[in-house]
Amino acid sequence: MQSRTKILHGSLLTGEDSDSLLAAARDMAQQLLCSAGHRGQSYGDCRCCRKIFADIHPDISFIRRGYQKDGKTLRAEIVVDQIRAVAQDSVVLPNEAPRKIYLFPEADVLNTSAQNALLKLLEEPPEGVFFLLCARNPDALLPTVRSRCGIYHVGGEGEDADSELKALSAEYLAALGDEFALLKWQARAEKLDMATMRGLIPVLSEAAASALRGKALLSLQEQLRECSEMLRLNVNSKHIAAMLSTYRNEDYNFD
Ligand SMILES: [Zn+2]
Known part of the structure; x- marks a missing residue:
């Protein structure tokens, strides 16, 4: 992946394969968070990188579809309340890294009001806050959201x-x-x-x-x-x- 370019506060990763998208998002998170400079090395041997690749880094929040009232069935969409919670959380300083990240493994399931709420955050991101949006179907995102993001195409095999x-x-x-x-x-x-x-x-x-x-x-x-x-x-x-x-x-x- 692009290791030399500056990562924008909003990044949209598009491609066919969810696993590759998530892997590319983790690489980006590593570039943003690892102070030891393990850029693009998937096995950077430091506490920060190990946490990133185990999905347990406290400064990376995964935003996924929540459960319906029955507590068993996943909702079809990411809803606006989830983005409101992100907005509140985003002004809190990171725990241990210099920055914090909100990672959306399926950004194409954000519904319209959630996207509009996210747009406000993309327009004026709190300092040091980054949004990584993975989408197999980027056309499901509002043009206004897409145009706020740096767009990265992730091939199944580059x-x-x-x-x-x-x-x-x-x-x-x-x-x-x-x-x-x-x-x-x-x-x-x-x-x-x-x-x-x-x-x-x-x-x-x-x-x-x-x-x-x-x-x-x-x-x-x-x-x-x-x-x-x-x-x-x-x-x-x-x-x-x-x-x-x-x-x-x-x-x-x-x-
Ligand atoms: Zn590292």
Whole structure:
């Protein structure tokens, strides 16, 4: 995972596999809490790291679905009262680490009022407080919540996600100038979740830089900048895929 980038107060980890998401969130917690600097070493041998990986660190709170009144059945959602409790707790100083963390293993089950309450915390997080949101379905989160978070795509096996993006980029570049191939590409790309689409743009830009030249490259880069801007405004994948597939330039120069 990204060990050199600054972790924002809100981080949204997306991917297909819950276990990988949780593992990535623990790695992030380790970066934030371990004063011995065991970054990205899953077996950092210090008390702090051992507590993190045993899920017993007192400065990490797991926020999960609660039980219904019968005390046996899990609720379908994380409800607003749980986030109100987080808000109250978040102003209390950490126990032993310099920071404290609220970790949501399934942030996509936060209901709308819970998300709105969380949004206030993401907008003005108490000092030293971090929210790690794991979501297999990030589109279930409000755009306002997503835009407050740094987004990290966690592949089942990191490289898989990466090679999928590279393959999609190569297919796009090969399809330029071929209307039918572009439509086929569009049908695939419009199904991408937003986090993957956000990941695709820089990969595509890099691939374009080695495949295209001159005016064709410049105008495609311009188009990609526009897509990034739209994604920042939470325009959906369907629209972005359509923008890319209708991109036309007379000047393809592949040599
Ligand atoms: Zn450590």
